[in-house]
Amino acid sequence: MSTENRSGCPIASALDLLGDRWTLVVLRDLLTGKRIYKEFLESPEGISTNILADRLRRLEECGLVERVLYCDRPARYRYAPTRKGADLLPTLQALCRWSNRYDGETWTPPTDFMRDTPSQRLQKLRRQAQPG
Numbered sequence: 001m002s003t004e005n006r007s008g009c010p011i012a013s014a015l016d017l018l019g020d021r022w023t024l025v026v027l028r029d030l031l032t033g034k035r036i037y038k039e040f041l042e043s044p045e046g047i048s049t050n051i052l053a054d055r056l057r058r059l060e061e062c063g064l065v066e067r068v069l070y071c072d073r074p075a076r077y078r079y080a081p082t083r084k085g086a087d088l089l090p091t092l093q094a095l096c097r098w099s100n101r102y103d104g105e106t107w108t109p110p111t112d113f114m115r116d117t118p119s120q121r122l123q124k125l126r127r128q129a130q131p132g
Contacts, residue, residue, distance in 0.1 A: 026059065030080065036078050037056075040052050064084050064088070093113075
């Protein structure tokens with residue numbers, strides 16, 4: 001992804017990375033504990049495989065996601081939010097609150113997702129990722 005911004009506006013700059021229909025959904029899934037490609041594909045929004053691959057690659061290139069090899073043959077990766085990615089949690093929480101307030105057909109996210117700070121969320125996700 002290009003590091004060139006279309007302007008110095010911080011909103012425009014953020015939207016250059018996050019402003020498509022899938023990126024924040026993928027980040028939501030990461031921050032709620034999805035780690036492997038198949039889990040992302042099971043989300044109710046129905047992201048296609050080529051779009052998912054592109055978004056994960058872009059998020060990794062921008063330092064919001066880290067990819068770790070967990071199987072050599074065939075090569076399979078698990079994904080996790082970085083600190084930079086987790087710092088978008090308050091933005092996702094605010095979008096959830098706004099949508100719940102103004103769109104009666106949205107579901108309420110889990111309480112811990114809505115209350116956690118980025119540091120708390122990263123700690124929980126790291127504990128969940130530990131074997132046994």
